[in-house]
Amino acid sequence: MKDKSIITISTINGTRGFHLAPWHFKTFKIVSALIVFFFLALTINLFELSDKMDQVTLSENQLISQANKLQHQLISQENTLQGTITDLSDEKLELKQDINQRDSMLDKFYTRLNNLENYLEGDSSLNDTKQNLGASESIDSRLNAATINSALRINFLRNVPNGSPVKKARLSSQFGYRTHPVTKKRKKHRGLDFAVNTGTPIYATADGVVEMARKSNLGSGNFLRIQHSHGFSSSFSHMKSFKAHSGQFVEKGQLIGYSGNTGMSSGPHLHYEIRFVGRALDPLNFVRWNNDNFDTIYEKEKGIKWDYLVQKQEQQINIQLQLLSQLDAALLVQSN
Ligand SMILES: [Zn+2]
Incomplete structure (x- = not known):
């Protein structure tokens, strides 16, 4: 009897008794301890989890606010860039118009130069300057040749009897x-x-x-x-x-x-x-x-030694051209 315990349960239908051995108690204690331990561990985990959840929520909010800031920055940058793009487009348009104007001026200039050259054509015997310029003659040489030739003509037709x-x-x-x-x-x-x-x-x-x-x-x-x-x-x-x-x-x-x-x-x-x-x-x-x-x-x-006369005239005109280009350069330096 010492090693046994009895548990009696009374109901309206009578009383019943259960015989419990000591291993029953041991088992019951272990199971109870396990259950208590399990609940304790669960509670601790839940607390930690909630803590972590809080942290996660906090960092999530921080991230959202940072993202919002970044978005605002990007929007403002986009606006600035769009403004810049508009400015640049305007500038591009102005430049295009400027280029078109210059192109048309250059066209007119070339037309006038060609007209001048055509006008001066047929001067094969004297116009060595023009003849000696090959196919690769620069615009400067063409201009100089045309200028010298026309200046020479103006001088001769002004100073030597004609008509x-x-x-x-x-x-x-x-x-x-x-x-x-x-x-x-x-x-x-x-x-x-x-x-x-x-x-x-x-x-x-x-x-x-x-x-x-x-x-x-x-x-x-x-x-x-x-x-x-x-x-x-x-x-x-x-x-x-x-x-x-x-x-x-x-x-x-x-x-x-x-x-x-x-x-x-x-x-x-x-x-x-x-x-x-x-x-x-x-x-x-x-x-x-x-x-x-x-x-x-x-x-x-x-x-008449025309060659000599022409050569002298061309030298004189050349000197005048050089003086003019030096003056142009000096004026350009001053204006800069
Ligand atoms: Zn006469």
């Missing part, structure tokens, strides 16, 4: 040997006769200075001579009256007097001479000389 001294006139006598209409002797006619009525206006055929305006009833009659650059002179005989006096500077195209019939003359006309350092040249070559046939004079008047 007619009277408007729309028939020629009555050419330069060269002929029988003189008054003396009837065969003699060299050193000028060109224009059949013009008395009082026809006479114009200077180049810039120069009036060397003499001399009245006379003999020989050449009222006679006017102009000295020009490069050794040329032009003279007008049998004039009615003068519109320029000795020592006066005159310009090409300026009225210098009126034609007449003074001196040894068989009828109203203008006797026109052109001389190079005193030697009479055929005035017709110079009367017919203009920009369109500029080079022909070099062939027709071989007695």
Whole structure:
């Protein structure tokens, strides 16, 4: 009996007893202890878990707030970038317009240069500068060649007699040997006769200075001579009256007097001479000389050392070009 315990359970249906051995108690204690331990461990774990959950929630909130911040930053950056893109687009548009303008200016420039070159074409005998430039000639060389060529022409057609001294006139006598209409002797006619009525206006055929305006009833009659650059002179005989006096500077195209019939003359006309350092040249070559046939004079008047004249002129123009480009460079440095 000592080793056994009895548990009695009473109900309305009576009382029942259960015999319990000591191992039953041991088992019961162990099971109870295990259950208590299990619940304790569970509670501790639950606390830790809840703690961790709190931490997780905290860091999750932090992350969300950081993400929000980042999003705001990105949105603001995006706005800034969009602003920049708009600015750049505007700038690009302006630049495009600028480029278009410059392109059109460059087109115009090339067209003008080509026109100028075409205008100057046919100057093969003298325009060495242009000839020596190969296919790879730079725009600078082309410009320089065109500038030199046009400057040379302007200079020559300004300073060397060219064109007619009277408007729309028939020629009555050419330069060269002929029988003189008054003396009837065969003699060299050193000028060109224009059949013009008395009082026809006479114009200077180049810039120069009036060397003499001399009245006379003999020989050449009222006679006017102009000295020009490069050794040329032009003279007008049998004039009615003068519109320029000795020592006066005159310009090409300026009225210098009126034609007449003074001196040894068989009828109203203008006797026109052109001389190079005193030697009479055929005035017709110079009367017919203009920009369109500029080079022909070099062939027709071989007695003049045109090469030297042209070379000197080109040197002078080159110096002027260099001075101008130096001035341009100096102005560019100043403006920067
Ligand atoms: Zn004559």
